Amino acid sequence: MSEPSPTPPKRRGRLVRFLAALLVLCGVAAYLVVQYITGGGGARGCEVVSSPGGGTSYRFTPEQAANAATIAAVGTGRGMPGRAVTIALATALQESGLRNIEHGDRDSLGLFQQRPSQGWGTERQIMDPAYAAGIFYAHLAKVPDYADLPLTVAAQRVQRSGYPEAYAKHEPDATLLAAALTGQAAAALTCDGRPEHTATATGPDAVRAALIRDFGRDALQETGAEVGGTPVPSPSPAPSVTATAHGRTVTVPVAGSARRDGSGRTERERGWQLAQWAVANSSALRIERVSYAGRQWTVGSGSDQWRTVRSSGGAAGAESSAGAVRIVTGH
Template identity: 65%
Template sequence: MPEPSPSSQRRGRRLLRFGAACVVLSAVAGYVVVQYVTGGADDPGCRVVSGAADGATYEFTPEQAVNAATIAAVGTDREMPERAVAIALATAIQESGLRNLSHGDRDSLGLFQQRPSQGWGTAKQVTDPAYAASIFYEHLAKVPDYTELPLTVAAQRVQRSGYPEAYAKHETDAVLLAAALTGTSAATLTCDGRVGTATVTGPTAVRAALARDFGRDALREADAEADDDGETSAAADSDVPAAQTDGRTVTLPVSRKTTAAGRGVRERGWQLAHWAVANASALHIERVSYAGREWTAGNTDSRWRATDAGSTEAAGASGSAGGTGSVRIVTGQ
């Protein structure tokens, strides 16, 4: 049997290398597709569960949690209903996997893949999550009867996507997230609380992030009406921030009408509490407590646990009953 010629051997080696390269590229391409579709939640760190008994859950990363919390906060600050927040979240899951992308189709950028060339704003604006969410809601509010439309139809009328049915597959996850991040569903969002890479941490960073997502009013007493005893809070009519800072702790008073669009104390309190947990890794938050429940970073199950009824952390319990309570956020430094 004749020996293979050197040229045949070289061709064979080239074919083997080519085949191996194809396999690697296919694997990489598959990984990229999966990461885009799932939002890269292979190491989630955060989890939201249904407040009902249906067992529905959604897992996502700390990065996605921060962006989702911003979208929800901007929505409630604009007095948008929970349905609007769900539509916005489903849209962002589909468009970017809830990641603030610096690239996309043509000049598409950010959480919603908004295009500066189509009038959505400058590149800097559409890659600012708070701005991107706000301009999305501005367009959504102009869609007639959007709360009555199927989610994918409402989202498509804003986005004008080439894949108009794509948003529907994210509706279940978006509804779960919206319920937690608007405070409708209590103690349903948890994160591991792993340390992030933020350079500015502590109460100062928490206050700055609250102002970024909710607006400056999140740091002030929103209820200027007389309390049940006919007395008015000293902070109600002043410029003194109601968000009190003591060492590593930020305390956010929650009282009647502290949230827009008629949402109550309980919802506002749980929205702020879930927002803090969603930002735990980014802001180095160690504990969050409200309404007699507490989340602690680093727990193996990251559950909200009942606090001692006589402890300071239980001070927010009255909020769940319609009175005045507080959300307490304890930072790592």
């Protein structure tokens, strides 16, 4: 009985090419999945640009955007200047990548990798982004002349990190984010706004609760929380957020004058902070449209930019120039 003949060379070549193509397809599929999850390369995500139509940009996920917006809101709500917000954002970029992570070195947790064992608060408190940001600012405020120090020095005075030089590399991105999220840069932040599957609370009530959480209420002050004898400062003198809702729309009044608040911002800048805060939270809160100062962001098509809105008579900004930020939620 003769031995079976070996696989013909042509058939073997086709098999090798088929397996190679299959591996390439699997790699592409894996790449697309990772990009979608992380918000990179055209997938679900947000972007801040330094100037309309180009310039320096920073792209991040909806989770990172919402956390960054909270850090900025907590800072300005406590009368901290823009430099403090930049320092806080650079610190969170280094410590957690702006993700509220439940692990770290030893018992470090959250956005700033704060440690319960060192008196930063309970695990539950530290995992609350507003708490974590507030207690960071409380300690930063105690650093003499922190606004005039190099960023890495100011951050290190608070964090006591084993790698103090690491904060400096995040300063350009943190500066860009702070400009948008404190309202100094108008219409600079956009998100594609795809709803998060984990979103549990939506609608006007959820938006108002999130506004109060980040801007108008100091939960730490209510509970008397301290770190090393340092209470988190009250949000005063910055004004509290008042919001009314009609149907699916939340309206936040913002006067249009050049008067400055406790953190040195004009009320127009405060309006842009609120508007871009809403866009940063659009995925988590299922926000569909945000209008302010004659500009409008809408989820979906064209959500990569703010468009000028006009009234039926052709005047720009009729809907949103009356001193209010309007936030329209999904069903």
